[in-house]
Amino acid sequence: MQKLVVLFAANLALALAFVSPVDNNGPGRQIPIPKPTDEKPNKFDWDVRKPGILDLKTTGTFYDDGGKRLDGSASYSKNFVDHSQKIGAGLNYHDYNSRLGAGLNVQDLDRAGTRVQAELTNTLLKDRFSNIEGGLRYGQTFNTPYGNSEPFFGGFVRGRF
Template sequence: MKYFVLVATLLAVAVAMPFDIFEDEEGEQYYAVPVSREKRQTKWGATNTGFGVSHQGTILNSNNHQLDGSAYASKNWGSHGIKPDQFGGQLDYSHKPSGSSAFVGADRIPGYGTDVSAGLKQNLYQNKNFGVDVTGQYGRHFGGPGGTGKPQSGVFLNAHGTFKVERYKP
């Protein structure tokens, strides 16, 4: 399952990247990949229960596509060893012109299993004050003392709008 998610993610990034092909005087072809420096953010902190670190940033940002990623790990003070007690990450993809998006993520607690989730959102209608979209989500727990759980999934229709409130003047 983890290899499928990795391959699907890499394939999605490769397909989404706009390549420009150039040819030199000898007929040799090259492709140019747009490069942009994006802000990345690393956070860490300690509480009375443990220590945690997270990192997030934009992996790809072009005129039409954006791919963001995040990862985290945490360690409880009372646990033994140096391995993290919980870790995970998520990739978020956005298609800017359509407002559509997708995500895939996983959270793992060694000894208790892994939670995997994925989702898609398709914008059906959008104007200045009102929008409608459809969302599909999937999640499943793998491994741990309770074993692999049943898949949890759903499809949702969402509507959102901005309304102007004015005071009534008789």
């Protein structure tokens, strides 16, 4: 069941990358999605770690109109020694006008269950050079060999200067 959730999240992230809104003024007329203001390209990273672990990760911006932004990510990790693998996907949304954000990450841990993490954030202070956010976080791992883990709830304050 959890593998279906991970695959659904990955497919949703891919589908959102190729969707463009349709104008109600006429059939088939498409409204172009505004380009991100900072023009950051989609990013693809890979790494080979000892002993025989391959990590692949891609991130990108699906939508950015200057006030609202939706970013997505997908990851894959394969251990060639014990033949385990991890597959994950995530979506992060931020509304700069209301200073609120939300994120959801799902990761299939092969034989160790499925990890789900959600986060809500509020920007407390933002200027040209710094940013301080506060938020709430939830996480839980389902279908481990020992059953479901206890849910994790927490709060945080983080900043960039």
